[in-house]
Amino acid sequence: MPTSNNPLRRIAWFVLGLVCVTAVAAPVAAAEQPTRMDTYVTDSAGALDAGDAQRVRAAVDTLYADHKVRLWVAYVNDFAGDSPQDWATRTARESGFGNRDLLLAVATRDRAYAFDGERPAGVGESEVDRLLTEQVEPALRDSRWADAGVAAAQGIGSAMSGGGVSTGPVLLIGALIVLALAGLLLYQRHRRRARDRAELEQARQIDPTDPAALAALPLAALHARSREILVELDNAVRTSTEELDLAVGEFGEPAVLPFRTALENARAATAKAFTIRQRLDDAVPETPDEQRAMLIDLITTAGHADRELDARVAEFDAMRDLLIDAESRLDALTRDIVDLTGRVPRSEAELARLRGTHPASVLAPIADNVTMARERIAFADECVGDGRREIARPVGEQGGAVADIRAAEGALGQARTLLDAVDGAAADIQQARAGLPAVLEELRGDLDTSSELTEHGGRELAEAVAAARTVLATADTAAAADPLGVFHDAVAADGALDRALAAAGDRKTAVEDLMRRLDRALGDAAGRVRMAGDFIATRRGAVGAMPRTRLSEAQRHLDEAQRLRTEDPAAALDHARTAADLAGRALGEAQAGVQTWQIRRPPPGTTQAGAVLGGILIDSMLRGGMGGGPGRRGGYRAGSFGGSGGSRRISRGGRF
Template sequence: MPTSNNPLRRVAWFVLGLALAAAVAAPGATAEQPTRMDTYVTDSAGALDRAGAERVRAAVDTLYAAHKVRLWVAYVGDFAGDSPQDWAAQTARQSGFGDRDLLLAVATRDRAYAFDGELPSGVSESEVDRILTDRVEPALRDDRWADAGVAAAEGIDSAMSGGGVSTGPVLLIGALIVLVSAGLLLYQRYRRRARDRAELAQARETDPTDPAALAALPLEALHTRSREVLVELDNAVRTSAEELELAAGEFGGTAVLPFRAALENARAATAKAFAIRQQLDDAVPETPDEQRTLLIDLITTAGHADRELDARVAEFDAMRDLLIDAGPRLDALTRDIVDLTGRIPASEAELTRLAGAHPASVLAPISDNVTMAGERIAFADGCVGDGRREIARPVGEQGGAVADIRAAEGAIGQARTLLDAVDGAAAHIQQARDGLPAVLDELRGDLGAAGELTEHGGPELETAVAAARTALESAGTTSEADPLGVYHDAVAADGALDRALAAAGDRKVAAEDLTRRLDRVFADAATRVRMAGDFIATRRGAVDATPRTRLSEAQRHLDEAQRLRTEDPAAALDHARTAADLGGRALQEAQAGVQTWEVRRPPPGTAQTGAILGGILIDSMLRGGTGGGFGGGRGRRGGYRAASFGGSGGSRRVSRGGRF
């Protein structure tokens, strides 16, 4: 009952309450027991006039016609002392209501109501609560009995039709949920990145040769660290190999045997580590425990190899003390610079000629080689000038010349490789052009044989035939513009078709036929592996672990193909094909990495940037240094220093002294 603070109103309500109590106690006011309902709208309390009863029946009929839901409405004086819910439940049982019946019972004297029944499909409890709270109850409080029944029927109808819920609040709540969820997601991502950085920092400080310590690290940190150590070790091996060849030319093969043994051990360890990374990257998933075992094996293998190289640094530096004859070395480097500079115009002309004869995609691996070679030559020239200034210093202060000589040697070696790749490109293309007719003839012959085995070939032969026809069509239109690509596709299609024919016809390929195929596939694979190797070697400062892994696996398969050429040509052929595919993938992934590096590291085209890209200068903080700016000839240039023989830690030797 409504209340008020007005004293007169409280008295009025009190009198009204007494009157109602008297009415209830009167002999004529009988209790309304639950009973079976025979019509959809009953009014034993006399709450409805004729028009009101017709309105409620019409609303109930409309609900049934639209959704086949039966709403029963009962107006009674009271609920006979029962709770509204009990009275409605008993009435529903006695009336035999099913899962499509709803009951709205209203006790006009008790001023109570009940709503009972199974919720129709598509109507939620919250929607029913809103219908009763917002529409039915206000009508009952105002004694608008007919409006209450109509509101119940129309509310259910609207909810089942999709209009029972106000979209405004829902959209607002939805937007708030989205905002909160986005905020939580960003916060969680920030926390996760901070945690990942901390775990990676811990992994970098962990001894890479200690399996127990590595086992305590999180799996993701091991994955990231494994890729880092692969790049570090591969760079160290490549730089050590370049330094070792220079030393062998100066001191002879016997003098460098201990260092060559350490280098070969490191190469073998690197190949093993890359093979493990390839296994982790392939399409066959490993369990977390298997991943952890493989990652620990990878990191410890790389760690031991790295330390074996570092253990030889002091001995190597002592053998190749560049300060003893620094002057003649710088003179020799100057002659090399002059020689390479003289090659630039011819290489530029050759590259221009190739660009006019072949599409850009064919020349992409060497398109910027001449420019990069010029950058390496300019860098080497600057290092030679710095080296001459260093050796002019007093004895004991000339140590910076060592880094200058090493950096110049590395840059000159890479410049020579870059120009050789341009000058040799025509030979590779011509080799493919000369070999293409024989491959195409053999492909046509195999297609003829395939026509006789169509019924026995199955999907493998059908796929191989389609690939062979595509290769032939491509050869007819693009062989002049892209002989390397057409040659590779034709060789691959020929090999696949040959395997399918052998399976379909149950025949063996003649030994000489297989050998001929193997020679072509092997030559193709060797070219692709060499191109990828040259590209990565001269741009290793921007190449991550993935293309290096592909290249290492390509080289392994190529070596295995060479080993098996005589004893098992069929197996050798499979290894050569795999090497060709992996070599191509390595080149593509390395090119993508260099493009990303160039975008993120402006400005390009400078001598020092080229040296960093080539791995000639490395971040001193990554090699155990303490940074330092360019100048003073101490071997560091803007936080970078020249790479040298040894592991990723680099040489720990220092040079100090002077007069006092």
């Protein structure tokens, strides 16, 4: 029988055909055609567990939150026979993606992927290439499907933030460059400072009276040397003044006339040098050549003055031989110590009373005066004790007593100045309180006058009126706490308003009216100059050239104001106001210098620290000196009459 007619064979052939059709059709049905994506992360391939899916979704959400870029991630088995790019392009079209949509499609079974969409602004082609080749593809090769999606989202976000991808080497190189630049700057700064120190040391070796040698120095070295020599000369003049005052008390004015002449010449030279330094420091610039000429003039002027003082040292010491009647001198110093010690409680009580009625800012120049006076008195007492031990030595070995006597005299002189400043502050404050009502009343009167001249006064009058009103608005409340400050502000405002009214041409200031204003301005300036001078004199070991320059200029303007008082009161008033302003600046700069000195030095409070601060003891190790030895105390020596080198003479004794 033919096979085709057998029913069993026909059933077998039917089943076999069905199986074949099913086998052929099965892979076609399993292929994943491009379709519309409804969620940002789809996983028809089952490549992600719940935690992985959450990680990818969080990274996608962060990218959108930070940069408003939508990243879609699809995990499928295969791309249905399409190339990865074609499959991604068709999916993007089906899903309606725009220019802010990106698609990462991964075929896990086919081991293929596609990254499709418009590259975000700020992301370069090279950054996309590095992202795919260095982060996405390695994760896919290791079947770390979730890591690939997270890397794609984070890499795009990093690139859009400016960090790019694979920034480690870039950051390392940048850090190395920064460190190299910082090291170079530090090295250059170190070399510059070393060079400056070397040039300054060279300048110190040059004769300060030799302009030709000075002209060969760099400009920076001339500036540094000028400030240094100003401080040296000013200290020498101040110490010489103190020594000469003591000599006048012993021998009378005629006996000290040669030394007085040398001192006055040095004082005039110092004032000239400070005036030059002030011109160099002001807001008007000079050319380098002008600066060089001025600095050479300053240094040579100071050098000649210093030499003139030093030339009188031996003669002065012969006149004031402190070993003659040394015992009686020490007895007199002991009496002075007792007298000043008795003054301390009264000054302390006065200072406490002032603190109860005035803010700390008003009393800042004298806040430490009683404490410093105690230190100076204690130091003087130590010196007297040492001096008595020195004169008990055999003849020829008593030279150390000279340094002890000088140091004690200097310390007691400063202690007296410190206590006088406390007592004088109360008088100055009371004088300001008494004079303030009249100044304010006159200021109100000038304001009334100004109302009639507003259209003629211009800007100067308007500014003066505004300043006067400001003073009047705060005077009643501020005067109780700071009468000195309010008095100064009122005097300054009244002077400015008076000049503005006179300039307007509608008010002629009577001579007596101007003289009254001038007297008040002179009193204000003299008080401020005295306060700054006392502060610097008793703390000169810590005060640099700048405040000394300001004080010297203030004194010059005050002297000029007093000289012009009768012949040109208006010009005198200008000088008085300038003197008051400069003295205030000098005091502020000196206070800042003392604060810096106290921070850099060991804690204050010892008698020797106070003596060094006051300039009674001079650092003998500076500029090549040696510590210890005759007449020295732990590397310091007492000052004396003469120039900056006048105290190089030898005596014996002292502690170390």
